[in-house]
């Protein structure tokens with residue numbers, strides 16, 4: 001969980017942490033979390049932040065689930081009110097927090113998501129089977145969209161292989177920079193394709209009162225793919241500045 005307004009100070013061999021984080025995926029199931037907290041009073045921006053590992057099961061931490069449009073609560077608000085963790089539970093040195101968070105984000109946006117391509121293939125296979133079954137596979141425009149989805153998944157795979165054979169020095173390779181933007185946009189479009197292939201049947205729930213089918217859940221959840229882990233706009237800024245070496249966008253101080 002990253003929030004530069006969260007503060008921590010060392011007291012008697014422990015970090016004492018105060019702050020709050022909206023939208024922490026799976027906090028309700030986690031034993032530990034990481035917190036990026038301001039540990040150098042008076043520091044600004046990305047400086048003076050530290051990367052702390054914090055046990056979740058303690059009185060100083062309160063987790064409040066947020067119900068989503070999919071009717072699941074897989075992410076949460078987390079409140080840290082005098083939460084504590086041992087002084088040793090710091091990754092790197094005090095003040096290294098931003099650098100470590102960026103390396104972690106590189107992993108989150110890149111190779112950590114490779115496995116999900118199998119899930120994507122499985123979802124696409126289901127959509128193709130439905131299209132064959134309900135006649136949508138005969139529609140020329142729908143056939144083109146399905147073929148585009150299939151091609152997109154192949155491109156994703158080849159880009160992943162490039163990523164795996166890219167620099168292993170911890171820097172974010174250029175191939176990895178386009179990956180989050182690419183898969184998130186592809187998956188969002190797959191959700192829309194699923195609903196269009198289903199046609200009017202996409203409106204029918206699995207059961208009352210709000211039991212969604214797998215593809216309805218896919219459609220609704222994929223609306224968030226282009227947000228979490230860095231929005232599409234932020235990914236485009238990263239590509240422009242770091243991969244294409246275009247001028248940095250103006251920073252508001």
Ligand SMILES: Cc1cc2nc3c(=O)[nH]c(=O)nc-3n(C[C@H](O)[C@H](O)[C@H](O)COP(=O)(O)OP(=O)(O)OC[C@H]3O[C@@H](n4cnc5c(N)ncnc54)[C@H](O)[C@@H]3O)c2cc1C
Nearest residue numbers: 001002023024025075224227228229230231232233234237
């Ligand atoms: C399902 C889900 C799970 C999440 N899980 C976690 C989690 O586990 N841990 C965690 O820390 N966070 C989590 N998040 C939060 C997520 O990382 C943020 O929502 C995301 O990074 C966007 O930040 P924001 O919400 O502050 O939007 P903002 O930064 O306020 O952006 C709002 C809009 O403005 C655009 N924008 C902002 N800055 C720029 C710019 N410089 N140039 C162009 N456009 C810009 C954005 O693209 C967006 O459209 C989760 C979010 C979701 C939806």
